[in-house]
Amino acid sequence: MSSVEFVDFLKEIQEKWGKKWVEDNLFKAEDFDTKRKKFYLLTEFPYPSHVGLHMGHCRSYTMMDIYTRYLRMKGYNVLFPMGWDAFGLPTYNYAIKVNRPPKEVAKENVKNFKNQLIALGGSFDWTREINTTDPEYYRWTQWIFIQLYNHWYDPEYPREDGKKGKARPISELEIPDDIKKKGPKAIKEYQDRFRLAYKAKMPVYYCPHCRIGVADEEVEPGGTHERCHQPLEKRYLEQWLLRITAYADRLIEDLELVDFPDSVKRAQINWIGRKYGAEVKFFIENTDYPVTIFTTRLDTIYGVTFVAVSPEHSFVEWYFENVNNLGIDEETQKKVREYVEEARKKVDKTFEQKIKTGVFTGVYAVSPVTGEKVPVYVADFVLDEVGTGAIMGVPAHDQRDYEFATTYKLPIKVVIVPKDVYEKGQEAIEEFSLNLTKAYEKEGVLVQSDKYTGLSSNEAKKAILEDLYKKRLAEQVKYYRLRDWVFSRQHYWGEPTPMIYCEKCGWNPVPEDELPVILPDLDDYKMADDGTSPLQRATEWINTTCPECGGPARRETDVMPNWAGSNWYYVRYLDPHNKERLVDEKKAIYWLPVDFYDGGAEHTTMHLLYSRFIYKFLYDIGVVPTPEPYAKRRNHGLVLGPDGKKMSKSRGNVVNPWDVIEKFGADTVRMYVAFMGPYEGNVPWSDESARGVLRFLERAKAFIERSIKHIQENKGFKNNEMLTARLHRLIKRVSENIESLKFNTAVAALMEFLNNHENDVLDGENLEVFLKLLAPFAPFFAEEYWSRLSKPYSIHTSDWPVADEKLIEAHAEFVIPVQINGKVRGQVTVQGKVEDKEVILQIIRKDPKINRYLEGKKIQKVIFVPGKIINLVVKE
């Protein structure tokens, strides 16, 4: 049989069995099965783009499919589901490009993806297939949003896992009396400040050239639009935000409960970026208006020579309201106004090497420690989203402040010196200060700081904080790099946000019994040219009635981001057709948490963190039973192009899975992607290497067919024990390798066995074992020969073979390397596991080769590790 014919054979059987498995629902997971242990194996669901499955999907899904098939044969009740994350920008853009409704395009993409996954042999439970764009699915995405809106976070409230902090219904939020007195509107405003979903003005990118809103990922580093390379503008729109920061501490602490790689845990902790620091009030001279700054370096406060606020800071509004009282001249006012206007619009992501700019406001702030006045600047290097959006400028000890001070000729006052400098005395301190050419950012000992002089940075931080706290000028705060999650997108192809706005009553959620709010069809799906959502054009859909007063009201036209559907999808797999609830409680208890979550390293922070947040919220409101969703997480590697670089259209190094399945057959591709490298590694594709796997399968075919023939012709034929023992050693190796995700060495072990025994034949029992070992890797191939052996359908629901340890032990072959002074000089063969070093030494003495190294020398020491090695330390 030529290789071409063999590939045809593979394609024939993959067609035949692939179809049958799906028809038979062979891989259906059983709810509530108590006889078998459950195993929820989750792999990130794909974003079905019009390009079709890519090689990365092909490899990670195959590896997880191998794992799944193994676990299933091992006797687990495995849940291995699949679905589609079908909302999102690429599909939307593509639909506009080909001038078709996104809905139709998405549907086709899904169909295409599903066929490809079936062809690949993915043993998914298709009865649980979900699609984030299905109204019956996004009804619950919307429902979660409403629950977030209807809840607030009480950091002190006890929760089920015994710790403190829990989401509670907004109705349970205590309203202060003075608010109550002001009436229902004030009460609602007060509640809005606590809701887990709330509205706030946030910047979005807008391209004046293309006249459309631009998503974050379409912004180029220089602040230009990816498509037209023209400069973008920042606009401020009211958007929905989710209060993830309320869960920040829990998201850090509960990492202890889960088995994630350390690097992933670290990444999450860094992403959250919890820091302790102080907020300090700097009052504007002769007013009672304070600018509150945030710092982690309170020890440097005596070095403050200016205060700077971000262009977006509320100080600016206060300033213009009070310019007259402050006695600011026209020219300064004009300068400040121009600077702020310009800066608020500007989009610039190239911060480095840029000269820091700012504008002096003409007002001074009073240092809370010295009472000295320092100038107040508006400067765009101060970011509004970081800290309080205002800083104390300490040029001597912060490089950015240093650069700013140099540009604007502000004084640079050294207040921290290294310990050894301090100890050398005044002269050394002065010399250090004079020779400063850039900020000294390390901690050290305080100088020129009144009574704190001589304290270490750490001591000073505490002492200064304590003193300022007493004067109500400072307090300790926890600060997170993580910010609340902007949850509005000005696009079309996403879940409608289930909120209604009424002039009289403000925002209200859509009543739950009216869900889902279905995304309306449009005549024209193009982006709106003012940067708002295209849904603005769905006039009929927008106009509705207020759930509170029944008067005329409008629907929210911003849709949810892509994350919305994908951060809880794995819960819906448990009960995908439930019309009453997001998930049946008992099913959730049976299946959760996810036992193993496989995904890409690129989702280590955002997706993993955000989905953990949503899950924790669902836990708080009693939808799911455990504090953490994923018991174990591992990141798979990428498939690189044949050139070793990341596959990309522009590089022209893309390998299409569909093409290689056509060329080599699905079993070959499966086995090759498992074999090509370690699970976590990024490995290049190679057609030549894939051919090596094809050769292996072809040889395996000949080997199996010869064995079958031999068995039929020789009734009662049995292999010798040695061969059987070797096969059992193979069982052990393959099992251990799959369990530790070393699919590459598992395949190598199978190859090695065939290399060693290709000229033998297997007896009936051993042949079954061999096919079973092959089954997870080459499922079509294994099924075909299983059926030819007339074994009951299917090999994939048969039992995984158990290695006979005694047999392995009995036929253990020990070759002990012999080292002289750490260098291997020979080896001796022993029977069984010899523990006594004298026995080995006697064998060595009989070996002339090794003895040559011992002539005229004295053995000083013998190190013997039974079963491993013997090392003789000798001397002249």
Place this chain on the structure above:
RNA sequence: GCCGGGAUGGCGGAACUGGUAGACGCGCCGGACUUAAAAUCCGGUGGGGCUUAAAACCCCGUGCGGGUUCGACUCCCGCUCCCGGCACCA
């Protein structure tokens, strides 16, 4: 700049918690089959030395420099380079 990961033959990669470095595959070389090629099969293949050739033997070898150890790809200290992520985070 910060955080994370990595560096092993011509290539992808093996090597358990420190115990024969290079499993397995690709490629390459030689041979068989063939009119020929492809495919397939058999043998060889880290570098160097010695040798007419082979066997045998010797030296070097896991990015670089040191250290610990009977023994180091593996552990420790100090570097270099590459890849990924984040980045004016106060």
